[in-house]
Amino acid sequence: MQKTWLKGNIHTHTTESDGDASPEHVAEWYKQHEYDFLVISDHNHLTVLDDAANHPDDWPYLLPGEEVTSRLFGNTVPVHVNAIGIDSVVEPSEEESARVTLIENIDRIRKAGGLPSINHPNYMWALDTEDIVVSKNAWAVEVYNGHPGSNTYGRGGKASVEQMWDAALTAGNRIFGVATDDSHHYHESSPLLANPGRGWIVVRAEKLDRPELMAAMSEGDFYSSSGVVIGEMKNNADEIVLEMEPYDGELFTTVFTGENGKVLAEEHGATARFEPPAGQSYVRATVHSSRESYRAWTQPVFLD
Ligand SMILES: [Zn+2]
Ligand SMILES: [Zn+2]
DSSP: OOOEEEEEEOOBOOTTTTOSSOHHHHHHHHHHTTOSEEOOOOBTOOOOOOTTTSOGGGSOEEOOEEEEEEEETTTTEEEEEEEESOSSOOOOOOOSSHHHHHHHHHHHHHHTTOEEEEOOTTGGGOOOHHHHHTOTTOSEEEEEEOSTTSOTTOBTTBOOHHHHHHHHHHTTOOOEEEEEOOBOOOSSOOTTSOOSSSOEEEEEESSSSHHHHHHHHHHTOEEEESSOOEEEEEESSSOEEEEEOOOTTOOEEEEEEOGGGOEEEEEESSEEEEOOOTTOSEEEEEEEESSTTOEEEEOOEEOO
């Protein structure tokens, strides 16, 4: 069967926690902006819309989720992990450190049948590279988060999330990189607010249902984006071929990285091609756009 690309946001808030719009309003926003699926992930709350009684055609496909939220040490250390594809609330843990809490929350999400995604490690600088490296059961880490407080790119001596991701991959973790909105604000637009539409994933699946989406996401059959559109993609151990869809004169530079985040090759143009070399345990690509600071991230190809 032909597989299709399905666009979704997997980190969203509503009035069921600290978002400023109802779940119905939020779901409609994503449908109107041509998202195929959506994970509503309120803090410590499983928000479920009654799609039998309402208007499923007005919403994207809804995959149930929760942002498992531990507020440690008087909420000075936020440890947030998204639980994707769960059927009941996962209670947040509160352990003696951020690291132990993180590992415990990830394990609780796995036990509940969900995919655990480590959210915004640099929000309030709560987590560091080693925290991600020791989180062996994590499914993903947010390589991009659209919330203005997420400090996605590090600085001031702090690692970017992309550097943390490469450290975890180099340590042998099978962990993916996701881009998300972490949207809270639907009524007013500003770079200082957490607006929708900034980060998403595009999953390659046979159809739009829960088992197919969960399987494709679990296997890393998707790419992540903060604005770059990839039309065609081959992503295997023999070759990586990316064909971007430029918008209005947009130009691209694609960087292929391996162990320790080492740059293996760099290519300019709307098509980027690379043969993963021997001796690397993984290779992945980051596409940089001339528009804004838009990027796309492919999932790592594991080579041994
Ligand atoms: Zn959060
Ligand atoms: Zn959030």
